[in-house]
Amino acid sequence: MRPWPARIPGKGIMDKATDNTPRVRTRFPPSPTGALHLGGARTALFNWLFARHHGGDFVLRLEDTDRKRSKDEHVQGILAAMDWLGLDYDEGPHYQTKRLERYRQAIDQMLEHGRAYWCHCSPEELTKKREAAMAVGGKPMYDGACRDKNLGPAPGAVVRYKGPRSGSTTFKDLVKGPITFDHKELDDLIILRSDGWPTYHLAVVVDDIDMGISHVIRGDDHVNNTPRQILLYQALDAELPQFAHVPMILGPDKTKLSKRHGATAVMDYLDLGYLPEAMINALARLGWSHGDQEKFSRQELIDYFDLNSVGRSAAVFDTDRLLHLNQRYIQESDPARLAALLPPFLAARGITDYDQAVLLACLPELTPRAKTLVELADWAEPFLVDEPAMDPKAVKKFLGPERVPVLERVRALVEAKGVDHPQELEQDIKSLAGELGVKLGEVAQPVRVALTGRTFSPGIFEVMGILGDGRVMARLNRALTLASK
RNA sequence: GUCCCCAUCGUCUAGCCAGGUCCAGGACACCGGCCUUUCACGCCGGCGACACGGGUUCAAAUCCCGUUGGGGACGCCA
Numbered sequence: 329m330r331p332w333p334a335r336i337p338g339k340g341i342m343d344k345a346t347d348n349t350p351r352v353r354t355r356f357p358p359s360p361t362g363a364l365h366l367g368g369a370r371t372a373l374f375n376w377l378f379a380r381h382h383g384g385d386f387v388l389r390l391e392d393t394d395r396k397r398s399k400d401e402h403v404q405g406i407l408a409a410m411d412w413l414g415l416d417y418d419e420g421p422h423y424q425t426k427r428l429e430r431y432r433q434a435i436d437q438m439l440e441h442g443r444a445y446w447c448h449c450s451p452e453e454l455t456k457k458r459e460a461a462m463a464v465g466g467k468p469m470y471d472g473a474c475r476d477k478n479l480g481p482a483p484g485a486v487v488r489y490k491g492p493r494s495g496s497t498t499f500k501d502l503v504k505g506p507i508t509f510d511h512k513e514l515d516d517l518i519i520l521r522s523d524g525w526p527t528y529h530l531a532v533v534v535d536d537i538d539m540g541i542s543h544v545i546r547g548d549d550h551v552n553n554t555p556r557q558i559l560l561y562q563a564l565d566a567e568l569p570q571f572a573h574v575p576m577i578l579g580p581d582k583t584k585l586s587k588r589h590g591a592t593a594v595m596d597y598l599d600l601g602y603l604p605e606a607m608i609n610a611l612a613r614l615g616w617s618h619g620d621q622e623k624f625s626r627q628e629l630i631d632y633f634d635l636n637s638v639g640r641s642a643a644v645f646d647t648d649r650l651l652h653l654n655q656r657y658i659q660e661s662d663p664a665r666l667a668a669l670l671p672p673f674l675a676a677r678g679i680t681d682y683d684q685a686v687l688l689a690c691l692p693e694l695t696p697r698a699k700t701l702v703e704l705a706d707w708a709e710p711f712l713v714d715e716p717a718m719d720p721k722a723v724k725k726f727l728g729p730e731r732v733p734v735l736e737r738v739r740a741l742v743e744a745k746g747v748d749h750p751q752e753l754e755q756d757i758k759s760l761a762g763e764l765g766v767k768l769g770e771v772a773q774p775v776r777v778a779l780t781g782r783t784f785s786p787g788i789f790e791v792m793g794i795l796g797d798g799r800v801m802a803r804l805n806r807a808l809t810l811a812s813k
Numbered sequence: 814g815u816c817c818c819c820a821u822c823g824u825c826u827a828g829c830c831a832g833g834u835c836c837a838g839g840a841c842a843c844c845g846g847c848c849u850u851u852c853a854c855g856c857c858g859g860c861g862a863c864a865c866g867g868g869u870u871c872a873a874a875u876c877c878c879g880u881u882g883g884g885g886a887c888g889c890c891a
Contacts, residue, residue, distance in 0.1 A: 359891045394890055451889065458888085465814040468887060486889055504818070505830095513816055513887090521889040528891045551817060552886040575819080575884090582883070610825095613840095617826055620839045639826080641819045642884060649825060649841050659854080696854040707853095757850090772850035784852035 352384025353542045356417075357532065359391045360402035363593035364409040366645055367547060367577045367585055370611040374574055375545045376415045377612070377633040387539055388420035391532070393525045398425075409594040413604050414626070422539070424531050431526040434534045434564060435487055435519055443563040444519060446481055447474040447488045469515035487520035489529075489560060497555040502543070502572035502635045509555040517556055529553065533560040536569060545572045545635070548642070549584075572635050575615050576642040585645060597650075601673060601700030603661070606654035613649075615639050623656065655699040663691040666704065673705035674712070682712035689794045693786035711794060715806070716781035726777040727811045734764070734771055735778060735811060739804045746797050750789035757789075778807030 354375040358368055379386040388410070392398035407421070424431075438444035449470075458468035475490060491514055498508040519530035526534075536544060551573050561568050579589035591597060597607055609624055616639070618624070618632045658666070667687050674682065690711040691704075698704035710716035718727075741756050761768045775788050779800065785791055792800050 357891085361891075391891060397890075454889085462814065462887090467815040469815095484889095507817070509817075515887090518889055523889075525889090527889070532891085547885095548818070549885055550891090553891095573818085578884075580824085584885075613825065615825090620827060622825090622840050636830095639819095643826090644824060646824050646841070652841055655854095694853095697852065754850095761850090768850045770850090776851060782852090786852085788850065 350542050351540070352379060352382035353387060353540050354379045354384065354545055355387040355389055355420075355536070355539065355541050356415075357389040357391045357535070358406050359394065359397075360399060360406060361394060361397040362402060363595060364406045365585070365592045366594065366611065369409065369413060369594045369607075370577060370614060371545065371547055371574065372410065372415050373413070373608060373611050374616070374633075374638070375543075376417075377629055378543060378545060378635065379418075380630045381633045384542070385418040386416075387422070387541070388417040389422040389424070389535060389539070390420075391424050391528065393424050393528065393531055395425075395523070395525060405595065412598055413594065413608055419539070422535070424526075424535065427531075427535070427538075428525070430538065431531055431534055432520075435526065435530065438489065438519070438563050439487065441563070442490065444487050444489050445475060445477075445516075446479040446485050447516075447518070448477075448479055448482055448485050449473055450484065467513065469513075470517075472516055475516060484522045486518045486522050488516040489519050489556075489563060491516050491556075491559055497558050499554060499558060499568075499571055501551070501554075502545075502570055503575075503638050504551070504573055504640055507551060507554070509552075514556055514559070519560075529556060529560060533557050533564065533566075537561065537564065537566040541569050543570045543572060545574065548573050548576045572638070574638055575640060577614060578642050578644045580644060582642075582644060589645075591647075601702035601704070602650065602654050603657045603669075603701075606650060606657045609653050609657075610650040614643050614645060623653065651699050658698055658701075658704065659695050661695065663688050663695075666691055666695070666701075669701055670705055670708070673701045674708070676702075677705055677709060679705075679709060679712050686711050686794060690786075693790050693794070697786075710780035710782065710785065711791075716803075718777070718781040718810070719783065722777045722781065722783045723810060726774045726783070727807055729811060729813075731774040731811050732808065735774055735804060735808050737764075738771065738775055739801070739808065742792070742797070742800055742804065747789075747792040747795070747800050748797075750793045753792065754789045774807070774811075775804075779803050 356368075356372040356375050358364060358372075364372075376386050378384075390398075390403055390406075392403070403421070410417070435444060439446075454470065457471060461468040470488070474488070479485070492511045494511055496508055496510045498506055500506050517529055518527050520526055535541075554571055554573075558568060577585045579585045581589075585592055591600060594607065598604075605626070608626065608629070612624060612629050612633075613622065616633070616637055618637060621628075624632070667684065670687070671680075674680070687708060690708060694704055694707040698707055737760055738757065741753065741760065745753060745756065747753060757771055758768060761771045764771075772788050773783065776785050776791070777783060779785070779788065779791050779795065795803070
């Protein structure tokens with residue numbers, strides 16, 4: 329039995345007066361200390377899907393209380409990545425740095441109720457204690473030195489939450505089931521830093537309370553934080569949201585995905601020639617499944633997504649699967665859209681001035697062959713430049729003097745009939761091969777190299793049709809010159 | 814070290830909650846074949862897993878316990 333209704337109609341559809349079910353509201357709270365990476369993107373996607381599935385709201389919040397590492401360029405990058413993936417938000421972005429007063433007020437409230445206290449321990453002392461505890465094989469926890477000293481504010485002082493010393497906290501994780509932590513495992517965490525800014529734990533809880541978040545869906549690495557945060561909700565006399573912890577995304581070596589695993593930022597994949605829908609699909613299937621279905625449209629994802637189908641174990645991000653998905657999405661993409669996406673990839677190869685009509689015409693022949701936009705640009709190159717680069721190996725093998733007679737016969741055929749009727753041309757060239765007593769390949773390969781400079785390409789008759797009489801003749805002549813010497 | 818979590822083909826996973834229909838299904842990758850003017854696409858086939866040990870049961874991939882292995886968390890980062 330799900331703790332929330334299977335279906336909550338969208339905004340304005342249901343009469344609010346009769347709807348006493350709290351509205352589903354999820355959030356994605358990245359910290360702008362780096363680019364949006366795959367794990368974060370998937371967390372964002374799951375929150376987005378959950379909200380969309382239930383007709384609720386998706387809130388974006390930038391957790392920028394780490395004044396040293398937060399950078400505006402990173403918030404721009406994160407916003408761009410969200411946009412690329414099509415993860416639109418109903419609210420935000422909110423910035424924690426703009427809510428400082430509210431955090432201080434919450435901390436004051438806890439101080440007044442005796443649920444927090446000032447601590448004057450120095451970072452150095454704490455580090456020393458932590459190391460000492462580790463050395464003896466214990467869990468490095470704050471020993472509560474200032475807990476009962478009744479200290480007041482002072483330069484360098486911090487505020488700590490005064491947690492229970494006994495008992496335990498249990499929460500029902502929507503993905504993992506019930507999880508219990510003994511309070512003895514928890515120490516008095518800092519909620520206000522000496523620099524006057526709140527810490528993550530305090531800010532996240534206050535924000536989620538204020539923003540009416542109903543479901544906190546986040547990475548596995550936060551399970552340990554959950555009991556501490558639940559205690560904070562209670563210290564603030566607030567209602568608890570539901571928690572769902574999705575498993576980590578691992579690198580090929582099965583450790584937490586990080587920069588050393590290569591392309592881990594979402595936007596890396598834009599540059600690598602991936603389509604956002606392929607990325608979305610791949611991310612969705614990492615840890616979540618819907619029977620044996622592998623490929624999902626955005627709407628299907630929204631319709632089918634549910635936390636019950638999220639797996640409990642960590643998963644390795646498999647770029648081969650992403651690549652395969654990308655290929656399939658490219659195959660079914662509208663040529664016009666692909667043509668619009670291609671310029672940067674073409675430009676990377678020095679192709680900036682080309683015939684748009686030719687691009688559009690060759691795309692249908694190219695999409696079954698390209699797995700990425702980078703590859704697609706590579707396949708398109710011979711069609712878009714005046715004189716395609718000739719692969720030396722291909723020339724050596726197929727454009728020697730012995731090929732001159734064949735090429736001349738082909739040139740004569742093209743000259744006589746043109747390339748507007750590929751089928752007829754195909755028949756003629758097949759007859760030619762028959763007449764010469766050779767296999768079609770003996771004719772086709774030299775022609776292919778002549779036309780594209782490479783030994784592989786779409787069918788040569790298709791190539792001719794796309795190139796048109798003029799270009800075909802020019803390339804045939806060029807090849808003949810090359811073969812003659 | 815302590816705490817928490819996890820455990821089905823190389824990888825992503827279905828099946829597990831409601832035990833038998835599973836000598837475990839799909840997908841990616843890989844291998845072979847077909848198609849074929851090249852390269853692809855497509856199609857057909859192959860390889861390949863219930864971590865281990867106990868228990869419960871007529872029956873366990875499915876339930877319980879333990880072991881082992883892996884991951885995560887232990888910050889005035891989030």
